[in-house]
Amino acid sequence: MQMMYRDALRAALAEEMRRDPRVFVIGEEVGRYGGAYAVTKGLYDEFGAERLVDTPISEASVVGLGVGAAIAGLRPVVELMYVDFVGLAMDQISNQMAKWSYMSGGKVKVPMVLRTQGGTGRSAGAQHSQSLETWLAHVPGLRVVMPSNPADAKGLLKTAIRSDDPVVFIEHKALYAVKGEVPDGELLIPFGQAAVVRPGTGVTIISYSRMVSVAAEAAGALAKDGVDAEVIDLRTLNPLDMDAILTSVKKTRHAIVLNEAHRTAGFCSELASRITEEAFDILAAPVVRIAAKDVPVPATLLEKLSIPTVEEVVTAAKTLSQRRRS
Amino acid sequence: MTASQGTVLSAAERVSLLRMMMRIREFEDRVAESYLRGLTAGSMFHLSVGEEATAAGAGLAMETGDCFTTHHRGHGIFLARGADPGRMFAEVFGRKEGYCEGKGGSMHIADISLGHMGANAIVGANIPISLGGGFSMKYRKTGKLSVAFFGDGALNQGVLYECMNMAALWKLPLVFFVVNNQYGMGTRIDLASASLDFVKRAESFGVRGAQVDGMNVEAVAAACRELFSWSRAGNGPGFIIADAYRFYGHGRKDPSPYRNKAEEEEWKRRDPVETQKQRVASAGLLTEQGIKDMAAEVTKEMDDAAAWAAKQAEPGPADLYTHVFASQRAQ
16 A cells, blocks of 8 residues: 555554564654654554653663663664764664674674664754764664665564664655555565666666665656666665675676765765675776765755755766776 | 661571672682783773672672673672673683673673673663663563662763663662772772762662662672662662772772872771671681681682683684674675
8 A cells, every 4th residue: 555654664663563562662752742753653542651662862871771671671662863863872872782792692682673764855954964874884783774665664664673683774854754555464574685676777876765766766867868777775784785786787887876975985985895896897987976965964955955966866877878898 | 778787688698798709809810810821812801809799799689580781890790690600711711612702701791691781891881771671670570670780980971860860760670889999990089070979969860879888798788688679679770889999900900000008908908808707707607717618619619610711612713703693694
């Protein structure tokens, strides 16, 4: 059925909470208020204050509570209202959540989901619009999930809640009201399996989260100009589906990596490195990075100038697809 | 709250407290000696010699099913909660048979099967994790307790007060246990804290507070038994600060030039192991010979444990990538 991204997320939470009494949701405004972006709206009525736990504004300790509750037998879904707030909780994320399985030689595990959201689209300013997935993907021990559509949002969140690993689940604020087809019945999407959103032969555009729709729109425009673009949605940054990336790049010999994070040391840079290391011989031209400008995300009208556009992708793909290695 | 020593402790418990403190001291001294002889795998060892009464006293007051976290100086606490010293030595020596298969080392020992949610090397960072432990105890209606052990250095970390607030707000079964050894690394507590009335800080959050002589193991055990039972029963969180002393420096090779020698001697006169020997002997619970026999047994136990650990296999390249994820899937 057609469903909004936020409703698909809520369905995933509700289904998993009904299935497993160890699952609870905790964070700022998740209960009575229903979530800053209305993802948990209505869940309080079904599950009550014990399982929809409103917290004070204490991000570090709330994330730490999730780590401890997970170690002590529960399945917490902790909501961090904006990914921009990870700085407040970064010790608990990077030094605790990510590392306990390894540091303890498996004597403890942290089956916890940290749900958060990022990205631009609401002119929310430099402290509420960032794409900080690279900070998290850099730390060994964290799964990093970034769904681009309602079906993936549901299927990946359910997988995240059932996972024994700590998962950072980053939603996109501009996608919450986007509708898409979500299959009826149980939907579990495995981690580490990228999706080919649009098959093509001339150039590969690799992306994730909201930029997938930018890539898809660009591919539509490119088709009219005779450039056959393949669009790949990574869905999870850890685990990373390198097989899907390489299969596509070996076919098209041209790769664009596209993300909403800043260009310098962003996740695109990691993708470009990996593709270059593993497929250099077959590439017709260097991998092209398209990313947000290296400026704090501006508020109001400047915001859209700072992030990648369809036109930028189209222009880059046309130029790239002409490149031949002599 | 003041605790009257001995009132709730049986004769057997008073003797067991002595034995546990002797075991902790033997263990720690052996870690120090191994380190100085180059037998340990890591370089970060924070020994709790001088603080044995805090670990043994609190450990006695805990129950099977309770959970806890410790700070970086936590060997003694885990021993007091049933750790196998051989596997602890093995971890310190970096061996596969260590508690963490050689991946954690001295500062990250954990084993949830014994309630240990982990020793933490970020000062105060274990406190939110114990908050989660207390949350889980209440959520699952276990009737059990979560205890966060940390040093005075953590008393000025912000997360402590975030956690006091939430623990009191939700009446969690959680006790904040401070081993106040007077120094955060080299900084004396009064040079780091504007007020030394930490019980008042806790009470201002609605957390029940207590202070105890951390050099007197019976006083620690009695105070903990009272406070732990109260918190376990669902009355809310507690805070207990035990005043003690670190007989070595911050690390084994730290000569503590920042400390006054007279101060060190004064605290050493109150050595928790020696004073408990006197208590046990004067109460007629053990003879002088009985205490010597106990010491010999403890020495043999730790000799055997360390020798066993030294013989265990070292981890190899195949172990490097295991446990990054519990699911064991490759990156």
